Amino acid sequence: MEDLTGKVAVVTGAGSGIGLAMARRFAAEGMRLVLADIEEPALEAAVDELRSAGADVVGVPTDVADHASVVRLHDRTLEAYDAVHVVCNNAGVVGRSIVESPIEMWQWVVGVNLFGVINGCNVFLPTLVAQDQGHVVNTASVAGLRGNALLGIYCTTKFAVVGLSESLLEELRARGSNVGVSVLCPGFVQTRIALSHRNMPEGVRRVAEESEGDVLQNAVMSVGIPAPEVADAVAEALRADRFYILTHPDMARGALDQRLELLFG
DSSP states (O other), X not given: OOOOTTOEEEEESTTSHHHHHHHHHHHHTTOEXXXXXXXXXXXXXXHHHHHHXXXXXXXXXXXXXXXXXXXXXXXXXXXXXXXXXXXXXXXXXXXXXXXXXXXXXXXXHIIIIIHHXXXXXXXXXXXXXXXXXXXXXXXXXXXXXXXXXXXXXXXXXXHHHHHHHHHHXXXXXXXXXXXXXXXXXXXXXXXXXXXXXXXXXXXXXXXXXXXXXXXXXXXXXXXXXXXXXXXXXXXXXXXXXXXXXXSOHHHHHHHHHHHXXXXXX
16 A cells, blocks of 8 residues: 555544554545544544644544444444545553453453454454455554563453464455555553553452552653654555564564574473
8 A cells, every 4th residue: 555645544542652643644644534542532632633733534432342333433434434445453451460360351451452453353354355455454562472471461462463463464365355464563662551441441440550550651651662653664564565563673573582482492
């Protein structure tokens, strides 16, 4: 997709972080935008900012874990622009310990991180495949390449997103489809994802003390790259039809080296 001008991009988790950075970059490319987020004030602020800057943009409050909500996002996209070309399944949250987390924590993180991608693919892919044009970008993580002790639930979902994306790539190739796929595997990025428990359902708030989020957030902010750098990498991958988008290649290589050591020790 060498020319992004005029194309329609759907971005979930667009109220902040990587999603907002992608929306800003896409707007600078002259794309038309449909922004989705569960946080309505943040979504409204993003839409107002981009519209004030001259972008053609609509906002659709969306819970990506709810299939019906994603169906509404799809339908609203076609109502607004009668087209869709790029779908960024980006919304994400952070879980906690595998040992200590209640099942409700699992359900919340899997619902957003994995079923958010599943729902986005399930709802939008038939349209993209039918028009034989478009590109799906699924946000995973370097944590989807190697497990770690601190973020077991998060890693579980991100491994699944990588596997889904690789399988989707092979399926589309086997069909001879012109629809592209990318999986975004960033390392530390300066976002508020470590504080994602702000959107946690009331019944899941155990295990997610503010102190834990603050410690992780401080680590992310101190060593992370700015979110616009990730958005730049996504735009470049769309043009190059690149599957893996690695913002921290050394970190990714280290994760894979550790994985190979586990496999062949």
